[in-house]
Amino acid sequence: MKPKILLVDDEPNILKSISRVLQENTETILTAENGTQALDVLSENAVDLIISDYKMPGMNGLDLLNEVKVIYPDVVRIMASAYSDRDLMADAISKGEVFRFIFKPWEDDFLLSVVKQGFEKRNMLLSEQTNVQRQLNRVSLETVMALAEAIEMKDPYTKGHCSRVRDYSILMAREYDLLDDTVFSLIYGSLLHDCGKIGISESVLLFQGSLDLNQRKVIERHAVLGFEITSRIDSLKTASLFIRQHHERWDGKGYPDGLKGDEAHICSRIITVADTFDAMTSDRPYRKGMPKDKAMEILNENSGTQFDPALVEVFNKLMKDREPGDISLDEGFNLSNKPVQILLVDDETSVIKAITRSLFDEIYEFHTATGGAEGLKILDEQKIDLIISDQRMPEMSGVDFLKKAKKKHPYTVRIMLSGYADMNAALDAINEAGIYKFLVKPWDEAELKQTIEKALEWKRMYTSAFAF
Secondary structure, eight states: OOOEEEEEOSOHHHHHHHHHHHHTTTOEEEEESSHHHHHHHHHHSOOSEEEEESOOSSSOHHHHHHHHHHHOTTSEEEEEESSOOHHHHHHHHHTSOOSEEEESSOOHHHHHHHHHHHHHHHHHHHHHHHHHHHHHHTOOHHHHHHHHHHHHHHSGGGTTHHHHHHHHHHHHHHHTTOOSTHHHHHHHHHHTTTGGGGGSOHHHHTOOSOOOHHHHHHHHHHHHHHHHHHTTSGGGHHHHHHHHHTTOOTTSOOSSSOOOGGGSOHHHHHHHHHHHHHHHHSOBTTBOOOOHHHHHHHHHHTBTTTBOHHHHHHHHHHHTTOOGGGOOTTTTTTGGGSOEEEEEEOSOHHHHHHHHHHTTTSSEEEEEESSHHHHHHHHHHSOOSEEEEESOOSSSOHHHHHHHHHHHOTTSEEEEEESSOOHHHHHHHHHTSOOSEEEESSOOHHHHHHHHHHHHHHHHHHHHHHOO
């Protein structure tokens, strides 16, 4: 599709002049003669770039671009002015976050160069969001956790925040007896609750101090932007609702939709409590995290206004004898106090030896089998946390073995190895055997270790969600 430019100037001759220059480069041109008209045009058209004059009757260009920044943050903003005013330039850059500032009269080649650079910036923004959606289309716990870590890279002072919110949320859900498939959407939603911050400028995201009204509006867009990113992914549609609603309030004074009471989903309200508590107890560059008792006092003071009163009671019970650093998903099933049980199934004993050698420094206990039938027998006799199975084996294929293993022990994590990059086998393993990951031989040792660590974290979350 041709990119769209909106030109805003109260002088019709200027609009005609710019349009003539830009139309030679086949862009779609829209025009407006004042700020109000411009906002109307933006509400009805997907515009990529806006060039606005500064001095106009009514709303000036700076106020217009500031509004555009809040409502349509992905639109590249350029300001034009006949005045060489440094203070104006500074305000345009800091308040409207304009991409470029150009002075009248301009050289046509310079104008074309600025517009070209603006489209390049726009394409970079779109590419970043497309990459996020492409990753999420292959959604798995590993993908979601990697994306959560990428979100935290935008703000290094929130390192670990997404994982801690996930942990609080899971334990609250368990305490609340929310034990159904919704828990998995809660896991994804809690990990990705801040994914919309990918589209928020670092100048606002990393601002040290109190935010003004416009900065706060920019920050508040992250709930909607996160919803827009994730709601297009079938497996994240439910989680996307929680992402959109995690800043709603019990009294209806939250954002973005002003939902009141149980109009927001129970999982959204769980994430709200978890997110707020972790934000209060975590260090920031401009303040130290507050003690647990002070944070709990604030939660209780706002019970029935900001927070669901029933969930505040649940959180009080959860944190009664714990400090924030004591939260662990290993509670309740003692996984951390015994070696992880791994079953290796491969008809080549050299492969089994290579895997155990790669993982010799980890706290794992290995069980081995040279075929599917032997592997199933071990599963009947031992409580196995994770299975790594070859695909091509005599008598029973890896897919058939893992399908039977899944039926017997659905909570055991399954990983498949193959000496062939066989897409059909991979799809069968994913769809029929419900594997966590498909690894091709020869594997990278670091990748194998990381895959197992991530897989076991998934098991801890899964088991914690359903443990009594």
